[in-house]
Amino acid sequence: MKKTKVLFGIVAIVAGMALIAGCGSSEKPAAQTPAAQEQATGHQGHSATMPKEDPMPIMKDMDKALQDVVKQVKGGQMMDAQKSAAQLVSTVDKVLPHMMDDGLEDHLRKTAKDIKDSVNSGKTDPSALEGKVKDMQAIMKETTTHLQSMNH
Ligand SMILES: [Cu+2]
Incomplete structure (x- = not known):
């Protein structure tokens, strides 16, 4: 009884770590790509740093x-x-x-x-x-x- 509880606990921790690691490796590059694209296109036209007004x-x-x-x-x-x-x-x-x-x-x-x-x-x-x-x-x-x- 005690042994299975500990084992269950370890499994839960490992699963949790895998989930965190999974988030880190799959979501970060996905979040970076649109930002990098936005920056690249911004330099060709009206940059994001410009005030939103007609000069x-x-x-x-x-x-x-x-x-x-x-x-x-x-x-x-x-x-x-x-x-x-x-x-x-x-x-x-x-x-x-x-x-x-x-x-x-x-x-x-x-x-x-x-x-x-x-x-x-x-x-x-x-x-x-x-x-x-x-x-x-x-x-x-x-x-x-x-x-x-x-x-x-
Ligand atoms: Cu401008």
């Missing part, structure tokens, strides 16, 4: 902010121009998570910051700013094309 309206806001900067600097409204330049940088920050081209991303960020620094310095040379604005417009055009190449 095109942000590009429009960016274009508007840049036009405001130009208009306000020309009109001598430096306080307004500084606000618009800050808006320009903030729209750039919003669009950066959507970009998958490090070189372009860097160029966009640097040019926007350059415009902001130049406007904030107060001694804005209109012709120098014009060059930066032209750079910015070219990079924004490139960015729009880049963003349109992926699914949002």
